[in-house]
Amino acid sequence: xxxxxxxxxxxxxxxxxxxxxxxxxxxxxxxxxxxxxxxxxxxxxxxxxxxxxxxxxxxxxxxxxxxxxxxxxxxxxxxxxxxxxxxxxxxxxxxxxxxxxxxxxxxxxxxxxxxxxxxxxxxxxxxxxxxxxxxxxxxxxxxxxxxxxxxxxxxxxxxxxxxxxxxxxxxxxxxxxxxxxxxxxxxxxxxxxxxxxxxxxxxxxxxxxxxxxxxxxxxxxxxxxxxxxxxxxxxxxxxxx
Amino acid sequence: xxxxxxxxxxxxxxxxxxxxxxxxxxxxxxxxxxxxxxxxxxxxxxxxxxxxxxxxxxxxxxxxxxxxxxxxxxxxxxxxxxxxxxxxxxxxxxxxxxxxxxxxxxxxxxxxxxxxxxxxxxxxxxxxxxxxxxxxxxxxxxxxxxxxxxxxxxxxxxxxxxxxxxxxxxxxxxxxxxxxxxxxxxxxxxxxxxxxxxxxxxxxxxxxxxxxxxxxxxxxxxxxxxxxxx
Numbered sequence: 290x291x292x293x294x295x296x297x298x299x300x301x302x303x304x305x306x307x308x309x310x311x312x313x314x315x316x317x318x319x320x321x322x323x324x325x326x327x328x329x330x331x332x333x334x335x336x337x338x339x340x341x342x343x344x345x346x347x348x349x350x351x352x353x354x355x356x357x358x359x360x361x362x363x364x365x366x367x368x369x370x371x372x373x374x375x376x377x378x379x380x381x382x383x384x385x386x387x388x389x390x391x392x393x394x395x396x397x398x399x400x401x402x403x404x405x406x407x408x409x410x411x412x413x414x415x416x417x418x419x420x421x422x423x424x425x426x427x428x429x430x431x432x433x434x435x436x437x438x439x440x441x442x443x444x445x446x447x448x449x450x451x452x453x454x455x456x457x458x459x460x461x462x463x464x465x466x467x468x469x470x471x472x473x474x475x476x477x478x479x480x481x482x483x484x485x486x487x488x489x490x491x492x493x494x495x496x497x498x499x500x501x502x503x504x505x506x507x508x509x510x511x512x513x514x515x516x517x518x519x520x521x522x523x524x525x526x527x528x529x530x
Numbered sequence: 531x532x533x534x535x536x537x538x539x540x541x542x543x544x545x546x547x548x549x550x551x552x553x554x555x556x557x558x559x560x561x562x563x564x565x566x567x568x569x570x571x572x573x574x575x576x577x578x579x580x581x582x583x584x585x586x587x588x589x590x591x592x593x594x595x596x597x598x599x600x601x602x603x604x605x606x607x608x609x610x611x612x613x614x615x616x617x618x619x620x621x622x623x624x625x626x627x628x629x630x631x632x633x634x635x636x637x638x639x640x641x642x643x644x645x646x647x648x649x650x651x652x653x654x655x656x657x658x659x660x661x662x663x664x665x666x667x668x669x670x671x672x673x674x675x676x677x678x679x680x681x682x683x684x685x686x687x688x689x690x691x692x693x694x695x696x697x698x699x700x701x702x703x704x705x706x707x708x709x710x711x712x713x714x715x716x717x718x719x720x721x722x723x724x725x726x727x728x729x730x731x732x733x734x735x736x737x738x739x740x741x742x743x744x745x746x747x748x749x750x751x752x753x754x755x756x757x758x759x760x
Contacts (some may be wrong), residue, residue: 321700343623368535368625378620380548380611382555394544395624397535421555437620 294357296321296476297445298344301351304337312336313500314351318494321444323465324336324477324488329497330526335480339447343480349388355445366490368396371443375450377434381423383408388422389431389440403452408436410446427454435463439470446470446494448479452486464490484519496525538633539713541626545634547640552644560642563604567650570596575657585658592721593654593669594713596724598680598706601643605684608635608691608699622758632685636747639681643703649675668723672732675739677744683708686750690757702747708746715739 295318304312310333319325329335340346342353344360344367352359358366372378379388389408393401409418412432414425422430431454438446446467452460467490471477481487488494488508496504503525506518536544553559559654574592612618651673657664683707691700719735 325701343619345619345622364535364625364627366625367623368594370623372623374616374619376616376619378551379615380617381614382552383548387551391544391548392620392624395536395541395626396622397625 295319295354296323296356297478298354298357299338299342299351300354302338302341302348302353303350304334304341304346305349310500311347312341312386315497315500315502316495317335317495317502317505319476319478320524321474321476323492324472324490324497325528326484326491327478327480327495327497328482328484328487328522329503333497334500335405335491335497336449337500339372339449339478339480342445343370345372352526355516368441369444370422371438371441371446373435373446373448373451375431377422377430377452379422379437384419384421385414388433389437392437393440395422398441399520401477408440409456411439411462411466412436413458428456429457431455432462439466443471443475445476446478448477448481450482451468451479452481452483452524460486484522485515488518489513496522498526535537536630537626538627538630541630542633542637544626545631546637549608549611549635549638550641551637559604559607560645563600563642564649566600566603566734567596568653570600571650571653571657574729586721589654589658589660590717590724592658593650593720594676597647597650598709598713599702601684602644602679602702602705604642604646604672605639605681605688605705606691608639608685609641609688610647613692618726618758628755629751629760632689632751636662636685636750637718639685640677643677643681644673647677661758664726665724670721671736672716672719672723672739674735675743676712677714679739680709680747681744682750686754689754711742712739715742726759 298317299317302312302315303310315338317325327335333463337346341348342355347361356367356369360366362371375456386405386409390401390405392468393404397402409415414429414432414436417429423431425433435451451463455463467477471490477490479487479490492508493500494506494508550708571592574596578588612621633731651666652662653667654660655662687701687704689698689706694700715738716733719732719739
């Protein structure tokens, strides 16, 4: 039997800003249901890698494909992608419901109003759905941001420090949602500094340093155990600094 | 899963509705542009010597020059709202044509600019003692054509300037050379129409405005995706 077609594929991916290479020759494939936890020190190129896959940046060389297409060129490819960042990407004067409804309309959902009503519930912000986002705390804004992205049920979800600002309840709700999404076949890439949190979800783990993968592991069963991985990660990054 | 992602104009309308909802909620751009326009009209009024220039000669130029500078204030905020909390990233990841983002912004800006003109033109008639009804009816078509031209250019340059450190300076510097033909044609057409001259005399200037609008709306729509490329 042939291997399943990759959902996310990076080949010799490189991005330079001026003379500096933020991402320098990254290769990996992820299939449906895979989750890559991406670790690395600040400035390692993790966010740039996510932005390349999301189509927000044009690669200097190589390619980043989602479901076999370059999402910078193919609108249909972008429909599959969801991006969560440590910045909320919300409109502060609008309410949570209006922000989610706006996204639902952009993705062509059949009933954007109903979707906007249901999504905040999934992240426990239904009671604050009708107040302007600017009046919400940082953690509640992050919950709304997650609800906004999940409203169109993306099959590829890119998460850049998704837990930042979330309290324990919010983090728990997010982990539950991500676990459910993964079980339903979604492909996830999670950038995080918390090794235990990342490995809890991951089928693959990578450490990025100076724009490259310094380490890439497939977590088959218990082949990568979290405490040992965390210790090795600290060792690897301490040499870098 | 989405049944069908919105087409160019449907997506543009979604973006425009969102921008108008934000402006209705905050009114920050509308109020600042309106106040700037009214202050400009008042300042010109007090600097005006009625024995040297008649109101009909002066008023159109005062309106369009004042309005051009005031409009830049509003256009600058057009993409500013997308940069707070990087909402622009979510727009760019969405499965809509990037041209529709420009068109949506331009539609919202045109509505906003016309709303300001709806208050500014009667104020002009009041200050310069012009017949209100004739001022409104004659300046109406000129205002629509001028607004489309100013907005098409200003919206594009706003997207280019917003990420720079000197955005407040860069936007007028980029836009004003392109605004000159609009201000010139608008002032010339307005002068003739307000003076009660035959409509045919204003037609060449209105044709220039229309041609300018068509060329720049198309050119700016096509150019927009390249301006947001990182």
